[in-house]
Amino acid sequence: xxxxxxxxxxxxxxxxxxxxxxxxxxxxxxxxxxxxxxxxxxxxxxxxxxxxxxxxxxxxxxxxxxxxxxxxxxxxxxxxxxxxxxxxxxxxxxxxxxxxxxxxxxxxxxxxxxxxxxxxxxxxxxxxxxxxxxxxxxxxxxxxxxxxxxxxxxxxxxx
Amino acid sequence: xxxxxxxxxxxxxxxxxxxxxxxxxxxxxxxxxxxxxxxxxxxxxxxxxxxxxxxxxxxxxxxxxxxxxxxxxxxxxxxxxxxxxxxxxxxxxxxxxxxxxxxxxxxxxxxxxxxxxxxxxxxxxxxxxxxxxxxxxxxxxxxxxx
Numbered sequence: 001x002x003x004x005x006x007x008x009x010x011x012x013x014x015x016x017x018x019x020x021x022x023x024x025x026x027x028x029x030x031x032x033x034x035x036x037x038x039x040x041x042x043x044x045x046x047x048x049x050x051x052x053x054x055x056x057x058x059x060x061x062x063x064x065x066x067x068x069x070x071x072x073x074x075x076x077x078x079x080x081x082x083x084x085x086x087x088x089x090x091x092x093x094x095x096x097x098x099x100x101x102x103x104x105x106x107x108x109x110x111x112x113x114x115x116x117x118x119x120x121x122x123x124x125x126x127x128x129x130x131x132x133x134x135x136x137x138x139x140x141x142x143x144x145x146x147x148x149x150x151x152x153x154x155x156x157x158x159x
Numbered sequence: 160x161x162x163x164x165x166x167x168x169x170x171x172x173x174x175x176x177x178x179x180x181x182x183x184x185x186x187x188x189x190x191x192x193x194x195x196x197x198x199x200x201x202x203x204x205x206x207x208x209x210x211x212x213x214x215x216x217x218x219x220x221x222x223x224x225x226x227x228x229x230x231x232x233x234x235x236x237x238x239x240x241x242x243x244x245x246x247x248x249x250x251x252x253x254x255x256x257x258x259x260x261x262x263x264x265x266x267x268x269x270x271x272x273x274x275x276x277x278x279x280x281x282x283x284x285x286x287x288x289x290x291x292x293x294x295x296x297x298x299x300x301x302x303x304x305x
Contacts, residue, residue, distance in 0.1 A: 080184045095253065095254020099255055110255055
């Protein structure tokens with residue numbers, strides 16, 4: 001997966017988490033994962049279709065998810081489900097990243113975020129690698145698992 | 160941050176809003192901001208087609224419309240709303256803020272575009288701009304915080 005695809009997601013996550021949580025974030029770890037992804041806690045998945053296809057999973061271990069949900073909702077006992085709040089967080093990050101990618105010339109559509117309840121993520125195929133990033137926030141770690149592939153003719157061949 | 164209340168110039172009543180977003184959490188966040196502007200949430204919708212029904216029912220002063228939604232997306236809903244209600248004042252509020260989307264929304268009749276995450280002070284200024292002479296700014300701040 002090329003850096004041009006990943007960098008907008010890193011920038012968007014950093015900006016959105018920083019603004020929404022009112023804190024500094026730090027990337028702990030970036031790893032390629034050839035095996036199927038295993039969910040850690042409360043998660044949301046966003047699918048993208050077009051010249052770039054794939055999915056992005058946002059995943060928070062439960063204590064971190066509860067704390068982040070409380071911070072974002074401004075109350076210790078949010079009325080909305082933690083999953084609902086993670087979905088909106090995913091929507092914000094992916095929307096901002098897609099904005100950058102689109103302005104770079106990639107054309108694709110984002111589907112509304114959905115709660116990701118499966119223990120495993122979708123299978124990784126030969127032409128789709130998954131990259132997992134861990135963002136450290138004062139409330140805990142957020143994992144962003146990106147599995148995207150170029151569909152536009154000529155782009156994949158340039159890899 | 161405190162805001163001076165935005166009131167309807169015609170009757171000095173709170174500005175009435177329709178919030179359209181598939182995320183309950185996003186709708187609640189916007190509702191909190193509207194409250195801090197001294198406004199009133201007249202209705203909510205989770206998709207474009209419900210938004211059309213709700214608009215006809217409540218006739219709000221301002222519509223805050225998300226783009227990525229199930230069933231009917233925001234840009235299509237804005238287009239249909241403008242055909243049925245040319246007086247509608249629609250502000251698109253979306254995390255997907257690329258040029259093409261913004262131009263499409265404005266061409267369909269939306270008055271403005273605000274990218275998420277929404278900064279309360281930014282949305283306040285946009286609403287004031289969109290309402291123009293139809294709104295007046297109260298002398299005192301509302302005291303509510305977004």
